[in-house]
Amino acid sequence: MQFCLLDQITHLEPGKAITAVKNLSLAEEYLADHFPRAPVMPGVLMLQGLVEAASWLIRAGEDFARSLVVLREARSVKFANFVDPGKQLELRAEVVRAEENRYTVKGKGTVEGTTAVSAKLVLCSRSLAEADPTLAATDRFLLTRLRQQFQLLTRTLNQETPC
Numbered sequence: 001m002q003f004c005l006l007d008q009i010t011h012l013e014p015g016k017a018i019t020a021v022k023n024l025s026l027a028e029e030y031l032a033d034h035f036p037r038a039p040v041m042p043g044v045l046m047l048q049g050l051v052e053a054a055s056w057l058i059r060a061g062e063d064f065a066r067s068l069v070v071l072r073e074a075r076s077v078k079f080a081n082f083v084d085p086g087k088q089l090e091l092r093a094e095v096v097r098a099e100e101n102r103y104t105v106k107g108k109g110t111v112e113g114t115t116a117v118s119a120k121l122v123l124c125s126r127s128l129a130e131a132d133p134t135l136a137a138t139d140r141f142l143l144t145r146l147r148q149q150f151q152l153l154t155r156t157l158n159q160e161t162p163c
Helices: 043-061 133-153
Strands: 008-013 017-023 068-079 088-099 102-111 114-126
Touching: 008 043, 008 133, 017 043, 043 068, 043 088, 043 102, 043 114, 043 133, 088 114
Parallel strands: none
Antiparallel strands: 008 017, 017 088, 068 114, 088 102, 102 114
16 A cells, blocks of 8 residues: 655755655544544654655655665654644655665654654665566556656645745
8 A cells, every 4th residue: 555644845955855744634544543532643654754755855866767765774763742633744854875776864853843753764766677677667657656746746846936
């Protein structure tokens, strides 16, 4: 199953830094169980938001050369605050080291300026066809879909501000 937690990419310097947002709505199904009387965004989903933001940063930096970006490690993960329904989680990630297809990224999620989550992530990019050349068509399909999704997430970055 694939899903996208991010609602919008608000700032992007390909290969360097990204800022994205997740607006937490009470309508999200998992909040019914986490926790019924005091719903908050699960920590693992805050971390997933950081991973998604970092993945888009890597894809944009590589100009969508590879179809997959996978998490290898999550280090120094700290959960410092809750994200309540009706709040916006702002996710920032910056590449601190890049070696071929392996990236170390520092990420932080904040709500109204207060840190909610932080982590150091190690991600790798690859194509399916690297392991199996018969999957080249699948790579092309995935890249087309990823570019479409990226266009939706960055639509406000590409609009000119009216005078």
